[in-house]
Amino acid sequence: MAESPEMRIFHLLREVTVEYGLRQAEFATRNGMHPTDVRALICLLDAERAGTDATAGWLGERLGLNSAGTTAVVDRLERLGHVARSRDARDRRRVLLTVEDRAKELGRAHFGPLIDGTVALLGGFTEEETRGVRRFLTGVRDLMDGDDGTPGAAGVSS
Template identity: 50%
Template sequence: MYRRRDTERARLVAEIAGDLRRYSSDAQHIGHAFAALHGLNATDLQALIAVMDAELAGDPITAGRLGTQLGLSSGSVTALVDRLERAGHLRRDRATADRRKVLLRYADRGAALATAFFGPLGTRTDAVVAGFTDDELQVVHRFLRTMAESTREYRDEVRAARTEPSRDPS
């Protein structure tokens, strides 16, 4: 009996892993389509997502934090933010508590472009979510949050390994 249960669990875990890969790939294709439509590169898109996520969390991001999150140098972040600001996707705002601190926020033009492009996907997402109970959504949320945390940890390990000098004696 346990063996059958283990086999069913292994099958389910494999199916979930496949679903996550397909979802990730499809979401990436949609993001790349948006980026191509608006002359953005992959890093630009990652930066816009980071700015949006920070704003939605009520903790607007600084250029320094953005650079850390994306693994970019200070000069690269400045060029990135300048480019996105010129294109109308971002704006720089001074923090009210500390005027020396500059916060990155979505600009109205950038928000309008994103809303127009991603709105139909949002409608589809709302329809999918409506098919789940609150209890089911709590489980899904916990699963996705911990998967995202695990993925970020591995991303950071990979990033750190790329920047460390090689220890290969040959």
């Protein structure tokens, strides 16, 4: 039976996410980290780009970790020199997390060619095509954010 064009696109998206996950795991291994550490760095970099204050509680929510698990991740990343803790100047009770330049440099060295290639690829798209890609990826992300938490609900089926 022939696949629908929509299912072919879904399977391509799944291939891309699997391959990207493998590259994240390779980066983690190469730099003495756990894959969750890499996910934490990505969350913290996203927060920085969005101008969001990142606390351990905020990070734990994004990673789906309890307080002890989040502390272990932050401790590992701090020990490796990838993350810094600092008191919030507006509320000294809060501790903010930031990604150190060293971690950004490591990430750029590993993922830079992929980032540059992706940006170049998108540069060849029309504005309308770029809007379509953004709308599709945003929609998929929003579907996953609305996931009911059931294992495999994000599409492990054929």
